[in-house]
Amino acid sequence: MIRQLLRALGPEDSGPLKRLLILLTAAAVLQGVAFALLVPLLRTLLGPDPHDVWPWLAALGGCSAGYLAVQAACLSSGFTVGSGLARALHHRLADTALALPVGWFTPGRAAELGSLASGSVIQLMNVPAHLLRPCVAALLTPATLAVATFFFDWRVAVALLASAPVLAAVYIWSTSVVQRLDQGRDTASREAADRVLEFARSQPVLRAFGRAAEGYTELDDALLAQARADRALIVRGTPGLVTFAFAARMVLALILALTVERLLDGSLTAPTLIALAVLAARFVDAVSAAGDLGAGLRTAQNSLERLNSVLGEKPFPQPFAGQRPADASVLFSGVTFAYPSTDRGSESHPSAPVLDAVTLRLPAPGVTALVGPSGAGKTTVARLLARFFDATEGTVAIGGVDVRDIHPDQLTAMVSFVFQDVFLFGGTIEDNVRLGDPAATDEQLRRAAALAGLDRVVTELPDGWATRVGEGGTALSGGQRQRVSIARAVLKDAPILVLDEATAALDPENESVVDAAVSSLAHEKTLLVIAHRLRTVQTADQILVLEDGRITERGTHRELLAAGGTYTAFWQQRTTTEGWRLGAAS
Numbered sequence: 001m002i003r004q005l006l007r008a009l010g011p012e013d014s015g016p017l018k019r020l021l022i023l024l025t026a027a028a029v030l031q032g033v034a035f036a037l038l039v040p041l042l043r044t045l046l047g048p049d050p051h052d053v054w055p056w057l058a059a060l061g062g063c064s065a066g067y068l069a070v071q072a073a074c075l076s077s078g079f080t081v082g083s084g085l086a087r088a089l090h091h092r093l094a095d096t097a098l099a100l101p102v103g104w105f106t107p108g109r110a111a112e113l114g115s116l117a118s119g120s121v122i123q124l125m126n127v128p129a130h131l132l133r134p135c136v137a138a139l140l141t142p143a144t145l146a147v148a149t150f151f152f153d154w155r156v157a158v159a160l161l162a163s164a165p166v167l168a169a170v171y172i173w174s175t176s177v178v179q180r181l182d183q184g185r186d187t188a189s190r191e192a193a194d195r196v197l198e199f200a201r202s203q204p205v206l207r208a209f210g211r212a213a214e215g216y217t218e219l220d221d222a223l224l225a226q227a228r229a230d231r232a233l234i235v236r237g238t239p240g241l242v243t244f245a246f247a248a249r250m251v252l253a254l255i256l257a258l259t260v261e262r263l264l265d266g267s268l269t270a271p272t273l274i275a276l277a278v279l280a281a282r283f284v285d286a287v288s289a290a291g292d293l294g295a296g297l298r299t300a301q302n303s304l305e306r307l308n309s310v311l312g313e314k315p316f317p318q319p320f321a322g323q324r325p326a327d328a329s330v331l332f333s334g335v336t337f338a339y340p341s342t343d344r345g346s347e348s349h350p351s352a353p354v355l356d357a358v359t360l361r362l363p364a365p366g367v368t369a370l371v372g373p374s375g376a377g378k379t380t381v382a383r384l385l386a387r388f389f390d391a392t393e394g395t396v397a398i399g400g401v402d403v404r405d406i407h408p409d410q411l412t413a414m415v416s417f418v419f420q421d422v423f424l425f426g427g428t429i430e431d432n433v434r435l436g437d438p439a440a441t442d443e444q445l446r447r448a449a450a451l452a453g454l455d456r457v458v459t460e461l462p463d464g465w466a467t468r469v470g471e472g473g474t475a476l477s478g479g480q481r482q483r484v485s486i487a488r489a490v491l492k493d494a495p496i497l498v499l500d501e502a503t504a505a506l507d508p509e510n511e512s513v514v515d516a517a518v519s520s521l522a523h524e525k526t527l528l529v530i531a532h533r534l535r536t537v538q539t540a541d542q543i544l545v546l547e548d549g550r551i552t553e554r555g556t557h558r559e560l561l562a563a564g565g566t567y568t569a570f571w572q573q574r575t576t577t578e579g580w581r582l583g584a585a586s
């Protein structure tokens, strides 16, 4: 546990914890010595010469005063170390998260990170503040007592020491049962929390399909599993704890029997027996405290293991200095890619390849349209370009430099994204657009807004740029959200712009605004447009058709129509649906 804590903290932040451990050790040993001094004190007090008790009383007083002073230092240092530990762990989690590839952040892992940063770190903060002190005392005070007993009666001391491995074995067994059950409860609780969140988010769908009243079975099952796991922890965890308490009491009974037997055969006086009985009772009390703390410790250990498994995630290999790309052209050479599986936890095994030996070039400047059926791998191409993941085979290069050799800051500065799923922060429209370039002038802001068709939205809204977008942008319509996201990407002014289904939520009028923006940016930027709409695709400098992870056709609109392949079928199908849609609207 201590080793895991020190590992989680790292060498630079572990100093205060080590100092606290030294203080705790001193306090536990002093407490043990103070208890041990009771033996000569009681023996003298109850013996023939009670006046000789003063030196022992003075020793006990000094020892107790020392113990109280160190204990006070432990108390205040425990809280300081606890809050320092929480701060250090939050920093380490943030540093680890920043070094991980964007692709690592699946919804499950993002939730796990959130639960670690809030629940687990707070739980671990309690370890130095509340748990460590009684734990060290429960271990070292009995050990000091057992050693001290050698000065009074070696047989009792041997009996105390001999009981240690038995007590340790029972302790390890009982707490490992609790730990296993607690792990199960933890998994069930997280599953239930995920399902509750999903249930809340899916209310519109559930109500639309009349499923809200009878609930939804996944949530019911998850809540039942959580209740079962809670019950199992109580029912199957309690016997272990009771057994440990019983074993500790048995040790006391054994010591008492031994001392009484030695009194009867005359080798022990009554005062020594009373003193040794007091000492054995203190020994058992201190050991029993370990049993009570065991469950809390094992639970904290589970949190620590989860935390260390995230902190141990391999960061993306980054170049030390980084090479500068010659321009903003992009080249995929024989790129094959399989997503790591996204099971909960950090283990990842690659799944089936999504891209298969893809070779493509995006000219700079120029517009490339990527089309293909749903699930063909279009978004994956865009993700590899921005190095959300590394290719399994082959290379992705920008301006002649492998993306793995470009410094992450430089790569971030070079690529701007409009994602399929727009993400807005709960500030104003202006805050959200300025995220693209916080230092942009008002003139640059207005230009980006005009290019994205956001200027009209801003004019129509009563609070204009100061309109609050609501949590996740819920106060705006889908089209308005998408325009904010496009303006943000345009404001960033990166030489490579990826638009992933950016026009999907726009009406025909505003779609043409975005088309105009694409046309005007086409002269200065490398544009990758993943689109199902006709106009953007039609005017692109090159069109790539992706099917089942392979590029099957490439050329201009005219060339591909002349070839009469998949693109022609796509074109005919789109012309029919869009013609139908426009006809119906008019």
Ligand SMILES: Nc1ncnc2c1ncn2[C@@H]1O[C@H](COP(=O)(O)OP(=O)(O)OP(=O)(O)O)[C@@H](O)[C@H]1O
Pocket: 339, 340, 342, 354, 372, 373, 374, 375, 376, 377, 378, 379, 380, 381
């Ligand atoms: N994070 C992920 N982890 C595992 N598999 C994924 C992940 N993202 C996508 N996939 C899988 O990769 C395949 C390609 O997905 P991708 O999103 O690239 O397709 P697409 O052509 O952009 O589809 P669409 O047009 O529907 O957006 C799909 O089978 C999808 O299930």
